[in-house]
Amino acid sequence: MTTQVVILAAGMGSRLGRSLPKPLTELSDGRTIMQQQMENIRHAFGNDAHITVVVGYKLEHIIEAFPDVNFVYNEQYDTTNTSKSLMRALRASSNGGVLWMNGDVVFDPAALVRASELIVRDQSFVSVNTSSVSDEEVKYTTTAEGYINELSKTVKNGLGEAVGINYISAKDKPVLLHHLTKVNDQDYFERGLELAIEQDRLLVEPMDISDLYAVEIDFAEDLERANLFV
Template structure:
């Protein structure tokens, strides 16, 4: 299937303490974090899947490593958060639904295989892990119908964590983009999803991948954990 995918890779990733953009961090199997993302996308959706990457900090290093991808440049990468990077990418992908991921997630390739059914029926979703709920991570709650109602780092009584791999359907895209224009520069894209749920009635499904691995690499210990899987 042909699919629009977006990788958010504009940030400086300073917490990992490396000079290169975090997505270019080498894993123990010799690939970079971003290379395993490209490999997983191709394995699930084929070689014609379109990958658009949002770059900012040391953008040229990512472009050199992945010359065949499409790129969107966030020239305010040091002043904005993922909400504004994602808005730029969604604006560049037409009317189609979009699968997007944070550029620092090392994940089991089976996650995207599990997502295909939801993508094919154009159901917006957030991939979640219900096995742990850490205070510093983006957490979620659900409504009486099982759809996501709250999604943030400060949500109360979260029942799981967002993994950083998500899909917005063609039908929901316009409303989501409108909400991304409204949020603060320092907001994460999850704030736009929350507003679209509250104000536009968007139904966002949690895709549970608790039995598979997904590690968002922020610190050296996260990288060590990710290397146990690859």
């Protein structure tokens, strides 16, 4: 089975203070963030994985670094957020479910191996951990049945962090795409998922990876923490 994978890499990533797109930030082992992601994808799904990168800011640097994958252009990268980048990627995808990740997450290769079990079942999921969270992080709550309920940075009494690695099943994809089209330009993709859960009763499982590392790189201290793992 060919797995469709999307990496969201259109943003400017200005908070890290680098001139290149944030996914091209070098880690302590010499790889870039995106190179680590690509290797993790190949480790879990083999060379048959169909990888698409959503590009925008200084896109030529990413295209030059990874010429063998597919690209979708978010021409409004400077005025839109991840909801609209994911919208473009889902529109360009083939039939079937789509795994996607933020282009600034450094994570344990075992996370995608674990994810493959849910992908085989074609079960929509959000990767989460149960660590303490700050205002900057996307938090989540669950329903009594154990599915994702709330999913945003403003969640109160969150159970932990949503780490930016997610999957939408083939049957759920049209519903998510509908809501991504409707949300505000500055919304994160999580808002589309929240609305799909609220309005269409989408069943999204939390996939707990608390025992594995996953660090979203927003600031220099995040990069330092990620470098402790790679």
